[in-house]
Amino acid sequence: GLDKMAKNSLRRSHSNKQIAGVCGGLGEYFGLDPTVVRIAFVIFLLTAGSGILLYLICWIIMPEG
Numbered sequence: 001g002l003d004k005m006a007k008n009s010l011r012r013s014h015s016n017k018q019i020a021g022v023c024g025g026l027g028e029y030f031g032l033d034p035t036v037v038r039i040a041f042v043i044f045l046l047t048a049g050s051g052i053l054l055y056l057i058c059w060i061i062m063p064e065g
Contacts, residue, residue, distance in 0.1 A: 011065030022058045025065060 010029045012021035023041060027034035045051030 010062060012059070012062045020055075020059045021064070022055055022062060025062055026058070028065075 010025060012025040023037040024034040026032070027037045030037075041051045041055055043051070044054060
């Protein structure tokens with residue numbers, strides 16, 4: 001029902017937060033360690049430069065949890 005749907009919604013994390021909680025929220029949503037998500041953002045930043053843009057877009061779009 002709605003309770004399960006609310007639990008699985010994509011939100012920024014309050015408890016697992018370094019800057020804005022984006023990586024923590026993505027990690028919680030996909031069942032990954034937030035550190036893995038942070039490393040992926042750094043790799044995107046270093047290889048294509050799109051990591052920071054993607055992070056900022058997620059920061060704006062994702063509501064706080």
